[in-house]
Amino acid sequence: MSEALLSTQNLSCERGYRTLFERLDLHIARGELLQIGGENGSGKSTLLKVLAGLSSDYSGEIFWQGQAIQSVKEQFQADLCYLGHAKGVKQGLTIAENLRWFCSLYPCDDSADAQRKVLEQLQLYRFRDHLCGQLSAGQQQRVALARLLLSKARLWILDEPFTAIDKQGVAEFEEIICQRVSEGTAVILTTHHALQLAIPHRSIVLGAKCP
Amino acid sequence: MSLASACWQMLRRDLTLLARRKMDVLNPLLFGFLVALLFPLGLGPAPASLALVAPGLLWIIALLSCLWATDGVFDEDFHDGSLALILLSPQPAYFLIMARLMAHWLASGFIVALVSPVLALMLYLPSEAMGVLFLSLLLGSASLVCIGAVGAALTVNVRNGGVLLSLIVLPLYVPVIIFGSAAVQAAAQLQDSTAYLAILAAMSLLAIVLVPLAITAALRINVDAA
Numbered sequence: 001m002s003e004a005l006l007s008t009q010n011l012s013c014e015r016g017y018r019t020l021f022e023r024l025d026l027h028i029a030r031g032e033l034l035q036i037g038g039e040n041g042s043g044k045s046t047l048l049k050v051l052a053g054l055s056s057d058y059s060g061e062i063f064w065q066g067q068a069i070q071s072v073k074e075q076f077q078a079d080l081c082y083l084g085h086a087k088g089v090k091q092g093l094t095i096a097e098n099l100r101w102f103c104s105l106y107p108c109d110d111s112a113d114a115q116r117k118v119l120e121q122l123q124l125y126r127f128r129d130h131l132c133g134q135l136s137a138g139q140q141q142r143v144a145l146a147r148l149l150l151s152k153a154r155l156w157i158l159d160e161p162f163t164a165i166d167k168q169g170v171a172e173f174e175e176i177i178c179q180r181v182s183e184g185t186a187v188i189l190t191t192h193h194a195l196q197l198a199i200p201h202r203s204i205v206l207g208a209k210c211p
Numbered sequence: 212m213s214l215a216s217a218c219w220q221m222l223r224r225d226l227t228l229l230a231r232r233k234m235d236v237l238n239p240l241l242f243g244f245l246v247a248l249l250f251p252l253g254l255g256p257a258p259a260s261l262a263l264v265a266p267g268l269l270w271i272i273a274l275l276s277c278l279w280a281t282d283g284v285f286d287e288d289f290h291d292g293s294l295a296l297i298l299l300s301p302q303p304a305y306f307l308i309m310a311r312l313m314a315h316w317l318a319s320g321f322i323v324a325l326v327s328p329v330l331a332l333m334l335y336l337p338s339e340a341m342g343v344l345f346l347s348l349l350l351g352s353a354s355l356v357c358i359g360a361v362g363a364a365l366t367v368n369v370r371n372g373g374v375l376l377s378l379i380v381l382p383l384y385v386p387v388i389i390f391g392s393a394a395v396q397a398a399a400q401l402q403d404s405t406a407y408l409a410i411l412a413a414m415s416l417l418a419i420v421l422v423p424l425a426i427t428a429a430l431r432i433n434v435d436a437a
Contacts, residue, residue, distance in 0.1 A: 049435075052299060053299065054295055054298065054299065054434055054435060055435045056435060057435060074301055077299055077300065077301040078301035080299065082295065082296075082299055084292050084295055085292070086290060086291055086292025086295070087291070087292050088291060088292035088293045088295060088296045089291065089292075090224070090228065090291065090293060091291065092227075092228045092231050092232060093224065093227060093228065097224070097227065100220065101220050101221070101224045102296065104216050104217045104219075104220035104221070105217055105220075105296060105297070105300040105301075105302055105307075106300060106301065107301070131231075
């Protein structure tokens with residue numbers, strides 16, 4: 001088995017006297033896809049925030065390539081692409097401006113060619129100079145996905161990436177994910193939608209067993 | 212992807228956004244003009260009596276304009292998820308926040324300083340003090356904006372955080388307004404105001420260096436708790 005990119009040991013998290021998850025040991029290696037399931041309120045988003053480093057309210061250890069995450073924070077962040085509930089798409093900027101800003105913050109393939117290819121793939125190229133506030137919710141979600149495709153991150157953490165995207169778009173994006181995973185990207189995602197992937201993937205379900 | 216280009220893109224992004232939402236910039240200025248219009252009505256239009264209180268009044272107007280402009284400066288980034296992207300970026304958040312503040316200052320404190328001579332004419336500030344008023348606001352507004360931004364970062368997750376923001380921030384504004392209005396007062400009385408301006412500059416430099424640390428920490432806590 002290849003070395004884990006991201007792993008956790010004894011990860012537990014409580015919110016307001018309620019245990020969301022306890023003693024969680026996760027391992028995700030390159031080219032793996034991990035789906036996190038569970039009911040609403042079972043702590044999926046919280047787990048993703050903890051893994052991404054947005055939340056420090058947990059106990060246990062998180063390791064990035066075998067080293068404690070606090071000590072390699074910079075390398076970890078350079079290799080991470082996080083897509084949360086709030087998409088991080090600026091309504092007042094055009095698609096091209098949004099992507100340019102993102103590419104200045106994260107290691108990206110920011111050549112004009114790459115951008116054009118990604119936008120065409122996501123059927124956004126015609127709209128590249130439209131303000132994102134004028135686009136539909138599904139198109140805005142596609143802008144967020146375009147960021148993923150441009151980034152060179154080796155780990156994607158995606159919280160409900162298919163929200164508001166139409167059926168065909170979901171199928172297309174599933175294909176893209178498969179391709180990226182087979183190229184070595186590790187993906188952790190939550191979704192209510194039943195994934196139909198051509199590649200093997202693992203899933204865990206966060207259960208609310210505790211009262 | 213370098214730090215310099217990240218900061219530049221941050222600045223450019225915010226200035227683009229501000230240019231597309233001019234009311235966010237104009238509202239605090241309009242407020243300043245309205246207040247400056249009201250003072251002669253309340254205090255009487257005699258130039259001599261207005262000139263006496265003009266230095267303090269002008270600084271209060273500038274302070275309130277800056278405070279209003281700074282309320283909610285991180286709200287949009289917080290709610291649309293851009294803040295998470297900024298905090299997770301491999302680029303140091305400290306400098307990105309500094310660029311963010313720079314853009315905000317250009318659109319608030321700097322413009323307030325630019326229009327201050329017009330306000331000063333409305334309140335019969337002696338013309339000798341005009342230059343010092345402009346300079347003192349240019350130097351002092353940076354601390355006003357920086358301190359206000361700490362309050363805005365702390366209250367970003369609070370509904371109607373405006374009142375709380377004022378409670379947090381106004382006591383911290385006290386030294387700035389004391390030295391700011393003292394500088395203009397001294398100039399109006401034809402005295403040397405260099406010392407006051409130097410203190411204003413020192414306070415602003417200190418704020419510019421330290422405040423991004425506080426803001427980053429406050430924003431991290433709020434993103435965590437959201």
